[in-house]
Amino acid sequence: MTVLPESVTGPHGSTDAALRAVLADAARVVGADRVTHPGEEPDGAPVTPLGPNVSLYRSRTVHGVVRPQSADEVRRLVALFADGSTGARLHAFSTGGNWGLGSREPAADGAVVLDLSGLDQIRDIDVAQGWAVVEPGVTQARLATLLAGTERMLNVTVSSAHTSVVGNALDRGVGLRHQRVDDLMGLEVVLPDGETVRVGWWPEALRVVRLN
Ligand SMILES: Cc1cc2nc3c(=O)[nH]c(=O)nc-3n(C[C@H](O)[C@H](O)[C@H](O)COP(=O)(O)OP(=O)(O)OC[C@H]3O[C@@H](n4cnc5c(N)ncnc54)[C@H](O)[C@@H]3O)c2cc1C
CATH class of the missing domain: 3.30.43.10 (Uridine Diphospho-n-acetylenolpyruvylglucosamine Reductase, domain 2)
Structure with missing residues (x-):
């Protein structure tokens, strides 16, 4: 109770x-x-x-x-x-x-x-194509570490390693290579009535516009 x-x-x-x-x-x-x-x-x-x-x-x-x-x-x-x-x-x-x-x-x-x-899941990642589907709790340290040793590197900010990739992009963050919003391809959005939609680009398997 x-x-x-x-x-x-x-x-x-x-x-x-x-x-x-x-x-x-x-x-x-x-x-x-x-x-x-x-x-x-x-x-x-x-x-x-x-x-x-x-x-x-x-x-x-x-x-x-x-x-x-x-x-x-x-x-x-x-x-x-x-x-x-x-x-x-x-x-x-x-x-x-x-x-x-x-x-x-x-x-x-x-x-x-x-x-x-x-919400800290990396739901999917394709290093060769250069995309990842990450939840808000995924930090830049976690994603950067995952990419270490591959041909890709994350557009990190100079803020804490424990800050969010999604949160920073939504708040118009600035990465060392370019604006973080330029990394943002698609979003899963919960609308005020609880309806969940996906907007922008999504990998084929997750390309669903309306989730509920
Ligand atoms: C020394 C220092 C260096 C810094 N360097 C940089 C830098 O190089 N580049 C830079 O961009 N910033 C920098 N910052 C600012 C800041 O630390 C970063 O922007 C940091 O990424 C923000 O924290 P966060 O990612 O945890 O975002 P959060 O605190 O989680 O989010 C920021 C805001 O965005 C909104 N938001 C976040 N997530 C969601 C969501 N899922 N849904 C709806 N709204 C949401 C909320 O309004 C929230 O208050 C620096 C700060 C310091 C102190």
Whole structure:
């Protein structure tokens, strides 16, 4: 059973039954141990569940952090928020290494954060043709290491080796050889209603436009 703290409040400060219910449903999707709620200082001040903020910006008010481990869990989580009844925004990050640019913090208060670092599969790779299908939690260190000794090399950034290939490309990152967005051929996207689509170029075996 998941017990949610009383301090889970809606965007207007009152205890929000819809938000509590959705976070409880989210815990059923990913497992209770993969949902983190805000803590509290002895004086009642909220403690962010996002951990240290390297960028030293003000910590945003976050209702919880949910850590899915598969694309299907992401789809089900997004669908839980689709009717807007919680009023909470969803903020996703891949590995959260956005140091200097906000770390893991959402841009505004009142978000539920999706930490996608647990989606760390390299689903497919073709070194000869020069493509890989990677999930958000795949780091540049992991992909670069996999390519070591082959005729290919990754267009790495000078940020941490533990940052995300996908997250950096989505945030208009800059690689040593060219813009990371130039490496991006296709995307699997969960739309706000939970529908999942694939856009852009995909290898033949995965060329499905609509997944659910
Ligand atoms: C010393 C130093 C050097 C750096 N050098 C570089 C560099 O050479 N090039 C460069 O580009 N940056 C650089 N950076 C900035 C930063 O560290 C990198 O951009 C890093 O890759 C971002 O972290 P991340 O990959 O974990 O992205 P994340 O923190 O996971 O994502 C960044 C943002 O993109 C969005 N996002 C990420 N994934 C998703 C998703 N799956 N769905 C929806 N939205 C998503 C979110 O808004 C998120 O906040 C540097 C930073 C430092 C401190």
